[in-house]
Amino acid sequence: MNPDVDPSRPLLATIAGPCEHEIDIKKSRFIAHLVPVRTVSEADEAISSLRRQYWDARHHCVAMVIGPHGDLQRSSDDGEPSGTAGVPMLEVLRRRQVTDVVAVVVRYFGGTLLGAGGLVRAYTAAVSEALDRAAVRPRALRRRMTVHAPYAESGKLENLLRTWCDANAAVFLGVDYAQDAALRVAVAVGDEPLLAEFISAATGGQTTAHSGELQVVESSA
Incomplete structure (x- = not known):
């Protein structure tokens, strides 16, 4: 089992794949990207890739939450006034209880100053609306x-x-596939006997189910 997993603590959800969403406020473009990541290095690679893609943008603000319980958290305002971008973005990820995700909001300045409150609302909305469109996957210990x-x-x-x-x-x-076919299943803790009985009945006792480690799995629920 992943040593970072504490069975006594709830597991946070994650996203199934990358998601992009754009909002326009007073001619400023806020392009939110959500990318699933497992490590800080993966997050840094995603950030660097988006910086190259949007090389001419004024800001590339970042928030990331990593780990099964979301214990590693970082944010960056990338030149916006302190506390108006990265932290509000991070708060959205916290409030929505998602992890192993990096949020990058690319801003193209439209010529009109939005003020601190306007920036907070814009960056918050960009990430929140992107999450509304993302495929969020709950996790469980199996x-x-x-x-x-x-x-x-x-x-x-x-x-x-x-x-x-x-x-x-x-x-x-x-x-x-190796010498035979090894079919892998993750079951709720306590349901191991149920699967064993099912397999025995389905194969006339010719096949058994072997227990392995506990692991974190995602579902489409």
Whole structure:
């Protein structure tokens, strides 16, 4: 299990993929980008990429939250008046309880000063509206289980497992092919016997489910 995960603390949600949203206020363009990341280095790479893409913009303001419980948090006003961009953006991520995401809002100045209050509202709205459009994925702590099957039977067993997962709040993780097919499933802690019984019944006792580590998984719920 990830050593940064504390089973006694709630897990934060994350986003399934990058999201972009633009708002215009008094001719200033605020282009919000949300990028899923796992580390600060990944976040820095995403920021650098957006800086290159929008090289002619005046500001590239940043907020990031990283870690299963959102313990690592950083922000930058990138030249805007102190406290008017990065911190408001970060507060949106905190309030919406998302992690492993970096928010970058690119601003093209439109010629009209917005004032401190106007900037706070603009950067807050840009990130909040982007999150409204993002595919947010809740996370949960699950037990990884592995079922080994011959290649010839793996397709049928995969379909059965996917149906079982849908009915039991479990997540089908995929299939690894080596000497046989290893089908991976993440089940709620305590549901391990249920999966074992299902597999035994479905295969006439020819196949068993092997328990593995606890891991954090995402769902589409």
